[in-house]
Amino acid sequence: MLNEGRLKKIAEFYTTTVVLPIYQIEFNGKLIGIVQGYLGAAGSGGQLEELIAMGFKKFIVCGAADVLKKDIQVGHLIVPYSATICLEL
Numbered sequence: 001m002l003n004e005g006r007l008k009k010i011a012e013f014y015t016t017t018v019v020l021p022i023y024q025i026e027f028n029g030k031l032i033g034i035v036q037g038y039l040g041a042a043g044s045g046g047q048l049e050e051l052i053a054m055g056f057k058k059f060i061v062c063g064a065a066d067v068l069k070k071d072i073q074v075g076h077l078i079v080p081y082s083a084t085i086c087l088e089l
Contacts, residue, residue, distance in 0.1 A: 001025065007034065011054065013047060020047075022054075037063065 001007050007023040010033070023034045033056055038044045048059070072078065 013050065015043070022051075037061065 002023070007025050009021050010024045011022040013020040013022065013035070015038075018038075020036050020038075025032050025034065033051070035047075035051070038047050051059070067078070
């Protein structure tokens, strides 16, 4: 989409190690932002806060993670619908 000129750069995130551009595209009459996420929870959380401050309201986040279940293979799509915290002392 970038090479086709369909994306417009509207801002950039600056850190000490990386600069991440924020792009905008119109789809079905609505403006959509596209940005690469940070690696790690702390950077991702900060990036999300910045996007909210810029006026973004809805988010779709795609990423990768390892799993602890043997029947889920690497690369399979997993759509989480809830989260639980399990502590074992």
